[in-house]
Amino acid sequence: MHFISPVLWQFLIKWLTYFAIFPPEASSIAPYADALYFFLVAISVVGLGAVAFLVVTFSIRYRKEMNPVATPIEGSTLLEATWTIIPLILFMICFVWGALLYFRIYSPPPNAMNVYVVGKQWMWKVEHPGGQHEINALHIPINRPIQVTLISQDVFHSFSIPAFRVKREAIPGRYNTEWFEATQVGTYHLFCTQYCGTLHSQMIGEVVAMTPEDYEAWAAGATSGNSLAQNGERLFASLGCNSCHNSGPNAHGPNLANVYGSHLQMKSGSFVTVDDAFLRDTILNPTMHEVAGYAPIMPTYQGQVSEEGLIDLVEYIRRLDSQYRIDQTINNSAAQPIQTGATPTGTSSPALAPGTVKP
Amino acid sequence: MSTIVTLPDQSTATLPKVSYLNKEYGLKSWLLTGDHKRIAVLYMISITFFFFIGGAMAGLIRLELLTPPSDLLAADTYNKVFTAHGIVMVFLFLVPSVPATIGNFLIPIMVGAKDLAFPKINLLSWYLYVVAGIMILCVLAFGGVDTGWTFTTPLSTHYLNTHVVAAGLAVFVAGFSSIFTGLNFIVTIHRMRAPGMTWFRLPLFVWSHYAASILMVLGTPVLAITLVLVVLERTIGIGVFDPTKGGDPLLFQHLFWFYSHPAVYIMILPGMGVISEVISTFSRKRVFGYTAVAFSSVAIAVFGFFVWAHHMFVMGISSYSALVFSLLTMLVAVPSAIKIFNWSATLYKGSITFETPMLYAFGFLGLFTIGGLTGVFLGSMGMDIHLTETYFIVAHFHFVMVGGMLMAYLSGVHFWWPKITGRMYPEGVSKLAAVITFVGFILTFFPQFLLGYLGMPRRYAAYPPEFQVLNVFSSAGASVLGVGYLLPLLYLTWSLKYGKIAGANPWQATGLEWQIQSPPLTENFVETPIVTHEAYDYEWLESKKGSEVPTVG
Numbered sequence: 001m002h003f004i005s006p007v008l009w010q011f012l013i014k015w016l017t018y019f020a021i022f023p024p025e026a027s028s029i030a031p032y033a034d035a036l037y038f039f040l041v042a043i044s045v046v047g048l049g050a051v052a053f054l055v056v057t058f059s060i061r062y063r064k065e066m067n068p069v070a071t072p073i074e075g076s077t078l079l080e081a082t083w084t085i086i087p088l089i090l091f092m093i094c095f096v097w098g099a100l101l102y103f104r105i106y107s108p109p110p111n112a113m114n115v116y117v118v119g120k121q122w123m124w125k126v127e128h129p130g131g132q133h134e135i136n137a138l139h140i141p142i143n144r145p146i147q148v149t150l151i152s153q154d155v156f157h158s159f160s161i162p163a164f165r166v167k168r169e170a171i172p173g174r175y176n177t178e179w180f181e182a183t184q185v186g187t188y189h190l191f192c193t194q195y196c197g198t199l200h201s202q203m204i205g206e207v208v209a210m211t212p213e214d215y216e217a218w219a220a221g222a223t224s225g226n227s228l229a230q231n232g233e234r235l236f237a238s239l240g241c242n243s244c245h246n247s248g249p250n251a252h253g254p255n256l257a258n259v260y261g262s263h264l265q266m267k268s269g270s271f272v273t274v275d276d277a278f279l280r281d282t283i284l285n286p287t288m289h290e291v292a293g294y295a296p297i298m299p300t301y302q303g304q305v306s307e308e309g310l311i312d313l314v315e316y317i318r319r320l321d322s323q324y325r326i327d328q329t330i331n332n333s334a335a336q337p338i339q340t341g342a343t344p345t346g347t348s349s350p351a352l353a354p355g356t357v358k359p
Numbered sequence: 360m361s362t363i364v365t366l367p368d369q370s371t372a373t374l375p376k377v378s379y380l381n382k383e384y385g386l387k388s389w390l391l392t393g394d395h396k397r398i399a400v401l402y403m404i405s406i407t408f409f410f411f412i413g414g415a416m417a418g419l420i421r422l423e424l425l426t427p428p429s430d431l432l433a434a435d436t437y438n439k440v441f442t443a444h445g446i447v448m449v450f451l452f453l454v455p456s457v458p459a460t461i462g463n464f465l466i467p468i469m470v471g472a473k474d475l476a477f478p479k480i481n482l483l484s485w486y487l488y489v490v491a492g493i494m495i496l497c498v499l500a501f502g503g504v505d506t507g508w509t510f511t512t513p514l515s516t517h518y519l520n521t522h523v524v525a526a527g528l529a530v531f532v533a534g535f536s537s538i539f540t541g542l543n544f545i546v547t548i549h550r551m552r553a554p555g556m557t558w559f560r561l562p563l564f565v566w567s568h569y570a571a572s573i574l575m576v577l578g579t580p581v582l583a584i585t586l587v588l589v590v591l592e593r594t595i596g597i598g599v600f601d602p603t604k605g606g607d608p609l610l611f612q613h614l615f616w617f618y619s620h621p622a623v624y625i626m627i628l629p630g631m632g633v634i635s636e637v638i639s640t641f642s643r644k645r646v647f648g649y650t651a652v653a654f655s656s657v658a659i660a661v662f663g664f665f666v667w668a669h670h671m672f673v674m675g676i677s678s679y680s681a682l683v684f685s686l687l688t689m690l691v692a693v694p695s696a697i698k699i700f701n702w703s704a705t706l707y708k709g710s711i712t713f714e715t716p717m718l719y720a721f722g723f724l725g726l727f728t729i730g731g732l733t734g735v736f737l738g739s740m741g742m743d744i745h746l747t748e749t750y751f752i753v754a755h756f757h758f759v760m761v762g763g764m765l766m767a768y769l770s771g772v773h774f775w776w777p778k779i780t781g782r783m784y785p786e787g788v789s790k791l792a793a794v795i796t797f798v799g800f801i802l803t804f805f806p807q808f809l810l811g812y813l814g815m816p817r818r819y820a821a822y823p824p825e826f827q828v829l830n831v832f833s834s835a836g837a838s839v840l841g842v843g844y845l846l847p848l849l850y851l852t853w854s855l856k857y858g859k860i861a862g863a864n865p866w867q868a869t870g871l872e873w874q875i876q877s878p879p880l881t882e883n884f885v886e887t888p889i890v891t892h893e894a895y896d897y898e899w900l901e902s903k904k905g906s907e908v909p910t911v912g
Contacts, residue, residue: 020825023813036742037812044732047696051703051728055721058706062642063713071708072898075648075701083700084693091689094739099682101741106678121518155514156608158673158748162814165745169674171609172513173602176675189823193748193816195507197518198435201819285605302603 026188026209027164028181029105034165036097043090105166108179112147115140116228116311119150119157119170122199124190127311129229132222136205138190139222140182141215147179149276153307158194161207169194175277182209232316235309239301253298254291260318265292279314372862374781378878393478394881398485399464400779402455403772405485407848409451409492414844416444421803421837424830429820437820438505439521443495445508446526450533451492453760454622457629458575459488459540461771462568464779466544468872468879469562471553471888476546477539484539487532494529498522507818509619512600512611516592524593527586534579534586537625541575544568553871555890559653562870562894563646566653567632570660574621574628578664582618585611609674616667624663626760627727628656630767631698634720637770638702640868641717642709645895648701655694662691672743681740688738695731699724714866715786718793719770726762726800730755733808751811754804762800769796769847776851777861781878784854788846796843802836869900 025031061067115138116127126134140146150159152170159178160167163186168178192203210218236242244253254264260279263271267290272278282289283305286298305313379396389397419440423432432440463481467474475481498504504526506515515523548561548569589611591597598604600611639646646652668676668684702724711717733755737743746752776784806829815826822830864873871888872879892899 018825019828020813021809021829033741033745036739037736037745040732040736040739040742043735044729047732048725048728051699051724054700054703055706055724058703058709059711059713059721062706062709063711067708067710070643070710070897072645073647073708074645075651076704079704080648080651080697080701084697087696088690088693091692091735091738094735095686095689098685098739098741098743101739102672102681102685102744103678103741105741105744155518156511156674160748160814160816162745162749167673167744167747171675173608174675189814191814191816195438195509195511195514195818197514198438198505200438201429201434201816201821204823 024163024184024186024188026182026184026186027161027166028183030163030165030183032101032104036094036101039097040094043094047087047090106168106178108147108177109145112145112179114147114149116149116315117151117159117170118307118311119152119159119192119196119203120154121197122192122203124157124159124192124203124205125308127228127308128219128223129227129315130219131224131227131230132219133224134222136190136203138205138207139215139218140207140209141212142182142185142209144212145179145181147177149311150176150178151307151311155196156194157192157196157203160191160193161188162191163188164207167193175280182207185209185211228312228315229319230316231309232312232314235305235312236316239304241313244298252294254294256317257320259320266290267292267296276314276318279317280310283310283313372860374860375876375878375880377880378781378876379881380781380878382881391482393474393482395463395467395475395478395481396779396879396881398481399460399462401485402459402463402488405489405492406452406455406460409447410844411848412496413444413447413452414841416440416447418837418841420444421834423820424822425834427822427824427827432820434820435505438507438818439503441818442505442507443499443503446495446504446530448760449508449622449626450530451488451495453626453764454533454537455488455540456626456764456768457633457771458544458568458571458625459484459536461633461768461775462544462564462629463540465775465870465872466547466565466568467551468875468883469565469870470548470551471556471871471884471890472547472551473882473884475543476551477543480539481543484536484543487536487539491529491533491536494525494532498525498529509615510586510589511615512589512592512608513602515589516600524590527590531583531586531590534583537575538579541572541579544572545576548572553888553890559650560890560892560894561653562632563635563649563652563656564629564632564870567628567635567656570656571625571628573660574625574663578618578621578625581614582622585614585618588614609671609676612671612674613668616670617664620667620670621660621663623756623759624659626764627767628659630723630764630771631656633767633771633774634702634723636868636870637716637720637774638705639895640774640866641714641720642706642711643867643897644705644709645893645897646701647704647707648697649894651697652701655697658694659691662687662694666691666738669738669743670747672740673747685738685740689735692731692735692738695727699728699731713790714773715784715789715793716770716774718790719766719773719796722793722797722800723763723766723770726758726766726797730758730760730763733758745814746811748816749811750807750815750817753817754807754811757804757807762804766796769793772847772851774866775872776854777865778872778877778879780855780858781861782854782858783861783865784847784858785850788850792843792846792850795839795846799836799839799841799843803833803840804836806830806832806836867900869895869897 025034114129118125124136126138148159150168150170152172154172157170158167159170164180166178166180168176186209188207190205190207192200196203244251245256247255259274262274264274265271284300284302286300287296290296379394392398419432423437429437501522504521504523505519506523510527548565588599592600598606600606600608602608635646635652666684666688668680669688672681737746737755773784773789810826810829813826815822861877863876875884
């Protein structure tokens with residue numbers, strides 16, 4: 001063809017190079033999603049084929065030239081029942097299959113590695129617990145489940161990785177999560193799919209899936225030196241949180257050691273499981289979450305802590321596994337960063353504060 | 360026996376001396392009319408105007424998407440253009456399309472009444488529509504709005520400095536226009552049926568309009584309230600949707616989709632009514648399973664109210680409510696499937712002819728089937744995660760709204776054109792237009808399904824280069840589609856003066872509207888008709904023709 005028109009040839013080459021019709025299957029979820037997709041395509045083809053067959057056959061067989069006089073027919077309960085029940089059964093299969101897939105996509109395994117993502121107009125800010133900060137990029141190891149905790153600091157965004165078949169909305173004021181496990185090394189599109197204003201189409205990035213070794217190398221090289229928990233620790237001290245949350249005999253606030261994941265009794269008598277969303281919300285709206293046994297004296301930190309700061313605090317409290325750490329914070333107040341992983345574990349923690357219940 | 364005045368047929372037809380078109384002359388006689396037929400014509404002119412404005416926006420969108428970078432339009436302009444396309448097409452074209460034009464013209468005649476129950480409210484409804492339309496035009500002229508037609512908070516309330524308040528109020532006003540139309544239809548269908556016109560003798564067109572009217576009356580106020588809240592949040596900061604004030608941004612999504620999902624059925628149900636009439640007439644047979652088709656309209660209206668949260672599967676609603684809404688979404692697909700198969704079965708042992716309305720109806724059957732089945736993809740929760748907010752959604756609702764509703768509208772306009780104007784449209788060129796529209800449509804929107812599965816997000820002014828080939832197909836198709844829509848505008852206008860004179864009943868159809876002169880008298884019927892036959896009774900029509908001496912009314 002190139003001897004007919006070189007320009008056209010170049011054009012075709014370029015087109016075919018860039019022509020895609022099916023996205024890469026790069027996560028452990030993708031084959032499951034694609035299986036449902038092909039099933040749905042199959043029933044669509046059958047359904048459309050049935051309608052097309054009926055319309056074309058009848059149009060030929062009963063056109064006026066062939067059949068000058070129509071035969072009146074009222075209907076047929078049997079036939080109508082048939083084409084009520086068969087689609088109903090097919091749609092119910094789609095429902096059950098889709099529901100199973102939904103729970104598979106949105107139920108993270110307990111050993112997932114957590115990554116925080118903050119959406120803002122018009123970028124994705126990725127915060128790794130180890131202190132790696134990225135903009136519009138996400139580096140992950142393959143064959144390891146990754147959980148993304150999403151939040152937006154302004155409008156709705158949506159964190160979509162088509163090659164992994166996952167997507168979740170980043171909403172202001174609440175954490176949403178999604179998870180995936182990459183199976184193929186490669187670079188994939190990361191899109192914001194919820195319209196978020198002028199540069200919506202530039203709120204894109206890439207997901208780099210690497211072998212675990214490459215990932216370790218990247219993580220070591222890209223870290224800012226302070227883990228999120230360390231940043232959180234400094235923030236905890238600088239905001240003066242430890243003046244109340246210090247587990248002393250006259251402490252005004254609940255002890256935070258081991259609070260993450262525990263069931264906390266509220267003033268209303270109900271129990272709440274402490275998770276990321278709860279911690280974030282108690283920092284911003286403390287009066288809405290009054291813990292039993294404590295006076296509602298905590299001020300709101302609305303507007304004083306950024307979404308990243310909140311993530312740091314949550315990450316810090318999540319890792320507070322002993323009173324020793326809090327004492328360390330009080331004593332050090334961020335003078336020397338402490339390796340979170342190296343916390344002495346043998347230290348006995350004081351008796352649990354009232355209102356907290358060991359899980 | 361019949362008291363209906365009939366005219367001699369097409370070969371010897373002449374235009375009646377007096378009709379609703381020439382009873383009074385002058386602009387004032389149109390602008391102050393209470394006649395549902397004249398209001399229908401006013402509506403038809405105005406929605407056609409807005410259709411071509413919305414269409415021009417669509418053309419700009421497709422031109423921009425011809426190449427990956429945002430080169431023809433800047434991102435900001437692109438956002439304003441797709442917002443204008445959405446708002447104009449949804450609120451100023453699709454919602455009023457069939458009901459306010461063909462429905463307005465035909466519902467009173469089909470039930471055997473002289474007019475709608477509230478003629479002045481009907482006129483008010485058109486004026487509200489015009490006010491809303493002018494407000495939208497002003498918004499566009501003064502710089503546009505870039506919220507998307509969904510007005511998503513907090514983007515619309517806190518982060519944009521375009522004319523959100525004016526656009527929101529325009530949609531609010533347009534909503535009242537639609538509420539009034541729905542109210543008028545419900546009262547007319549309940550109270551003004553001619554003697555003998557029982558519920559199960561009503562044409563299916565009336566049934567589907569009845570179902571759509573219920574949705575309009577019950578759903579639209581929720582949209583109105585929601586938009587008022589958006590306006591108040593934007594102007595005085597009441598904080599219903601603002602999380603920093605304790606509001607819930609998901610609440611907006613619930614409220615908006617509580618209207619906007621049923622709105623899809625407001626748009627499609629009247630179109631389904633058109634298809635029932637057309638397929639019956641051109642296969643000379645009663646619609647197969649009349650009762651099932653009638654009740655499936657009502658079922659769609661009822662179930663349609665309880666599926667809205669399927670727009671929110673990825674937004675973090677609870678898994679259990681997602682399950683319930685997914686299940687109900689599957690159930691609402693069933694009545695549509697019933698209708699499709701019943702229409703197909705109507706052709707069985709018919710005596711089928713292929714005039715233009717029938718070609719458009721066949722186009723509807725094919726495209727709506729694809730649109731409906733791809734809706735099942737999206738109702739299926741796990742699949743929706745990957746497909747939502749991509750071009751798959753765009754393709755899906757264009758198949759339903761444009762492939763379904765617009766095909767039905769054009770089918771209806773051609774079918775009743777002789778009744779509305781008294782003249783025939785040119786058959787040859789209109790068949791060509793129907794085929795062009797069908798081919799252009801497939802070429803435009805089918806590639807978008809593939810783009811959606813690839814993951815191309817909607818509302819992107821720029822996109823990665825590997826999506827270009829499919830986008831070029833889509834833009835090429837859009838230009839074909841444009842020709843398909845311009846042709847009817849031209850030849851229908853031409854036919855107003857040069858079309859063949861139609862006569863009362865050019866299709867030999869059974870509806871009451873075909874038993875009166877074309878164009879009808881202002882009061883529709885000389886005497887109130889007494890209905891003694893079922894809908895779509897072609898034997899009754901034959902016997903009537905044999906036994907009656909035609910008289911000119």
